[in-house]
Amino acid sequence: MSAPLAETLTQLRVGNQKFLIDFYQSSRHLFARWAQRQLRLAAPQAHELLQDTLLDFYDQVADGRLTLMPADLRAHVYGMARLRLAAHVPAHQPLPAAEASRRQRLLAQFNQLGPDCQQVLTYFYFRGYHFEMMGGKMGYANATVARIQKSACLRKLYELLK
Known part of the structure; x- marks a missing residue:
């Protein structure tokens, strides 16, 4: 968990x-103890609840419903788990195969871009930087250069996806 929070959201x-x-690996035992005391769940059910809750969290980040990393991630996830249990959401509703495949393909193609293109697209799409700010961060002469670079990087990503 040493990566900056914005970078974590970008990767997600x-x-x-x-x-x-x-x-999940670092928190599952603590979560199981908490769930046993607070929610009266056995360890296997608590582990399933944590897995499903983390998948819900991932979906919220991936589709843009969650744009900032919570200050206390553990408290946020525990609250989501409590709400999930209260709403009686069925366990293990996986992503449709087509969506899971699309996300994996997009990640693979994004990782094939050069570091500059990855940074430009991250700044624009995931951190919401405007072209002036992005130009300053990347060391470009002005906002127009940043806009052109973003367009070129997006075109490269599109070509890789074909």
């Missing part, structure tokens, strides 16, 4: 779930 948006896997 392009389909990289490593952060969530690490969070």
Whole structure:
């Protein structure tokens, strides 16, 4: 969890779930104890609830409903789990195969772009930087150069997806 929060959100948006896997592995025992005390769940049900809740969190990030990383991620996830249990949401509703495949393909293509293109697209689409700010961060002469670079990078990504 040493990556900056904005970078974590960016990686989640392009389909990289490593952060969530690490969070699950480091938190599952604590979550199970909390769920046993607060929700009266056995450890296996608590682990399933945590997995499903983290997948819900991922979906919220991926589709843009969650744009900022919560200040206290653990409290946020625990609250989501409590709401999920209260709403009686069925467990393990996986993404449709087509969507899961699309996300994996997009991540693979995004990783094939050069670091500058990855940074430009991250700044514009995931951090919401306007062209002036992006130009300053990337060291471009002006906003027009940033706009042109973003267009070129997006075109490269589109070509890779074909």
